[in-house]
Amino acid sequence: MSRTFVGMPPFPTAAREALADTQLRHNLAHATGVIRAKRAALVEEQGEVWEPLRLAGAAVKQRALDDLATHLLTLEEQLTSAGATVHWARDAAEASQVVLDVARAHDVDEVVKVKSMVTAEIGLNEHLEAHGVAAWETDLAELIVQLAGDLPSHILVPAIHRNRAEVREIFLREMASAGRPAPADLTDEPAVLAAAAREHLREKFLRAKVGVSGANFAIAETGSLVVVESEGNGRMCLTLPEVLVSVVGIEKVVPTWAELDPLMRLLPRSSTGERMNPYTSVWSGVREGDGPQEVHVVLLDNGRTRALADQVGRQALRCIRCSACLNVCPVYERTGGHAYGSVYPGPIGAILNPLLHGQGDPQTDSLPYASSLCGACFEACPVRIDIPEVLVHLRTQVVDAHRSDRVPKAEAAAMRATAWAFSDASRLGLVERAAGLSGRVLGRLTRSTLPGGRAALGRLPGPGAAWTTARDLPAPPPESFRAWWARTDGGREDGS
Amino acid sequence: MSAREEILGRVRAALADVAPATEPVVGPLAVEPTDAERLDLFVERVADYRAVVERVAEADLAAHVASLFAPGDRVVVPPGLPEDLVAALAHPVADNALGAADLDAADAVVTTAAVGIAETGTIVLDHGPGQGRRALTLVPDRHVCVVRAEQVVADVPQAVTRLAAAVRSGQPLTWISGPSATSDIELDRVEGVHGPRALHVVLVD
Numbered sequence: 001m002s003r004t005f006v007g008m009p010p011f012p013t014a015a016r017e018a019l020a021d022t023q024l025r026h027n028l029a030h031a032t033g034v035i036r037a038k039r040a041a042l043v044e045e046q047g048e049v050w051e052p053l054r055l056a057g058a059a060v061k062q063r064a065l066d067d068l069a070t071h072l073l074t075l076e077e078q079l080t081s082a083g084a085t086v087h088w089a090r091d092a093a094e095a096s097q098v099v100l101d102v103a104r105a106h107d108v109d110e111v112v113k114v115k116s117m118v119t120a121e122i123g124l125n126e127h128l129e130a131h132g133v134a135a136w137e138t139d140l141a142e143l144i145v146q147l148a149g150d151l152p153s154h155i156l157v158p159a160i161h162r163n164r165a166e167v168r169e170i171f172l173r174e175m176a177s178a179g180r181p182a183p184a185d186l187t188d189e190p191a192v193l194a195a196a197a198r199e200h201l202r203e204k205f206l207r208a209k210v211g212v213s214g215a216n217f218a219i220a221e222t223g224s225l226v227v228v229e230s231e232g233n234g235r236m237c238l239t240l241p242e243v244l245v246s247v248v249g250i251e252k253v254v255p256t257w258a259e260l261d262p263l264m265r266l267l268p269r270s271s272t273g274e275r276m277n278p279y280t281s282v283w284s285g286v287r288e289g290d291g292p293q294e295v296h297v298v299l300l301d302n303g304r305t306r307a308l309a310d311q312v313g314r315q316a317l318r319c320i321r322c323s324a325c326l327n328v329c330p331v332y333e334r335t336g337g338h339a340y341g342s343v344y345p346g347p348i349g350a351i352l353n354p355l356l357h358g359q360g361d362p363q364t365d366s367l368p369y370a371s372s373l374c375g376a377c378f379e380a381c382p383v384r385i386d387i388p389e390v391l392v393h394l395r396t397q398v399v400d401a402h403r404s405d406r407v408p409k410a411e412a413a414a415m416r417a418t419a420w421a422f423s424d425a426s427r428l429g430l431v432e433r434a435a436g437l438s439g440r441v442l443g444r445l446t447r448s449t450l451p452g453g454r455a456a457l458g459r460l461p462g463p464g465a466a467w468t469t470a471r472d473l474p475a476p477p478p479e480s481f482r483a484w485w486a487r488t489d490g491g492r493e494d495g496s
Numbered sequence: 497m498s499a500r501e502e503i504l505g506r507v508r509a510a511l512a513d514v515a516p517a518t519e520p521v522v523g524p525l526a527v528e529p530t531d532a533e534r535l536d537l538f539v540e541r542v543a544d545y546r547a548v549v550e551r552v553a554e555a556d557l558a559a560h561v562a563s564l565f566a567p568g569d570r571v572v573v574p575p576g577l578p579e580d581l582v583a584a585l586a587h588p589v590a591d592n593a594l595g596a597a598d599l600d601a602a603d604a605v606v607t608t609a610a611v612g613i614a615e616t617g618t619i620v621l622d623h624g625p626g627q628g629r630r631a632l633t634l635v636p637d638r639h640v641c642v643v644r645a646e647q648v649v650a651d652v653p654q655a656v657t658r659l660a661a662a663v664r665s666g667q668p669l670t671w672i673s674g675p676s677a678t679s680d681i682e683l684d685r686v687e688g689v690h691g692p693r694a695l696h697v698v699l700v701d
């Protein structure tokens with residue numbers, strides 16, 4: 001049911017395909033525009049406090065990272081004395097295995113999950129599913145993505161690439177096989193769709209024995225985890241199951257309780273553009289008679305210490321995953337999240353993925369080039385991560401890593417072409433037409449269909465062969481919407 | 497080497513060039529509002545989230561809370577809820593380890609709160625007496641929350657200070673800003689997903 005980003009083509013290739021998808025471009029422009037405006041209004045309301053607040057937020061996270069070993073040990077000690085079991089995981093496989101072992105110890109074949117980027121990063125759902133444990137996503141957008149067998153495209157609104165009619169279809173088609181079916185008279189009203197999700201998930205919440213979460217913050221001083229959310233699915237997963245496992249990246253540490261203050265002022269404003277998100281849960285280990293009586297916390301490295309060793313790049317670990325940098329990014333607004341080939345898309349993904357994984361993989365190596373270095377992300381970032389500075393730094397690393405290559409990398413040329421296409425609408429039209437042209441040629445090789453009904457290509461000839469032997473590449477549509485509009489005068493002339 | 501030792505070793509090696517700052521960071525503070533401004537702002541901001549909010553005098557509180565329910569409503573009451581509030585209800589359901597299904601079958605829950613935050617329109621429960629364990633204010637579809645004027649602070653930094661003792665003693669917190677909500681479908685805001693679909697805040701002053 002679930003898909004992963006493994007094997008995505010490098011950014012320029014994936015971006016060109018995304019650019020040709022006008023529905024996606026429309027949804028993204030709308031979403032990022034709306035959130036941008038809400039955030040801007042709240043930043044203005046904060047007036048002179050906003051910049052000092054950003055400085056404080058950056059300082060808290062930087063202070064936590066600068067003495068990370070000390071804070072991690074305090075966190076471990078506090079969690080343990082509060083009745084939690086602390087596990088350490090070097091990588092994705094170790095972390096996933098801890099969760100699987102807990103599920104097995106309780107003999108369950110399902111767990112309920114709170115939306116968490118780190119569990120997506122480690123491929124937890126796939127690991128659990130491969131061993132017979134269903135992992136139910138309970139955030140509405142994650143549910144849509146999971147039921148559709150899709151990939152998330154935005155940190156905050158992962159299903160932003162789906163419109164309401166598609167969501168209705170997905171619910172009608174897929175809910176029955178995952179549990180309580182959607183009502184037959186389901187309409188495409190968002191309120192009606194949300195009510196269907198409530199009914200579908202409630203039976204899972206009420207019976208689940210094991211819950212799985214991430215955490216937005218881990219407060220060392222008090223051994224408290226913090227989850228920030230909107231729908232209440234988080235509270236359900238954190239409160240109703242008997243057993244709770246939380247996977248927490250080691251960079252989530254906040255030294256003291258009082259230092260949560262600037263972060264709780266920055267995160268909701270930067271993320272959903274609200275003064276405060278509907279629900280925030282804080283818990284410290286086991287509370288007798290309230291909530292899970294068996295609590296596990298998995299402290300995860302998975303490349304974070306690699307990033308920490310990079311003197312310029314380590315600031316990226318301050319990230320609180322608010323997605324403000326995505327919403328202001330001109331490249332992201334056009335390509336969407338899938339093109340970045342990772343759970344961490346947008347400007348932060350363009351630096352975080354190479355920092356976590358290092359150089360060598362063409363997909364990851366292409367990411368530092370997915371930017372015009374305009375600096376909007378730095379200005380928006382609540383913890384003042386200088387993303388352009390890190391991008392430039394990483395580009396030099398990529399160049400250095402490829403110095404010995406005899407043949408110039410295809411993506412170097414493609415990246416220049418992509419940057420050129422982004423810069424001008426008429427050029428974008430040219431790229432769309434070119435993509436459509438090759439799409440028509442490549443369409444003859446069509447082998448299968450991707451989720452969403454888009455045609456997929458089989459094995460590509462020539463240089464593309466290496467990465468299409470094992471995976472599907474979506475075929476570009478034969479004609480872009482913009483080209484169709486121009487040819488038929490918006491459908492008024494019969495162009496079929 | 498254990499994963500723990502290896503990770504801590506990698507962290508220390510990565511930070512060999514860094515001299516850590518030891519002083520905790522203090523966020524910037526805003527101008528302190530007057531009492532009247534603070535309470536007015538709280539009411540305005542709670543209403544902003546499309547929660548129902550009312551101001552009631554102490555003497556009228558029990559009768560007012562009772563009037564919020566239909567005659568047949570089963571209303572969950574946590575241990576420690578003031579007795580006059582419980583006595584005024586037609587069908588109070590005491591929480592003696594109610595199961596999730598029992599809570600699902602209830603119509604509403606009445607609780608007190610620990611802190612109200614004016615600037616953000618937030619109520620915070622520390623799940624002490626009168627507030628119940630976390631599931632009580634989660635599963636029933638309607639939450640009526642009684643907040644006292646002296647519990648309302650101006651902003652988040654003040655709230656964090658007030659809540660420090662509860663967190664240090666191991667109590668969980670639930671911060672609530674309006675009813676549960678989602679904007680996941682075309683960014684259209686829908687109130688009421690998994691948490692209570694109706695939040696009713698009664699400010700006593």
Ligand code: SF4
Nearest residue numbers: 319320322323325381
């Ligand atoms: S890099 Fe900054 S703006 Fe981007 S998601 Fe992280 S915290 Fe938010």
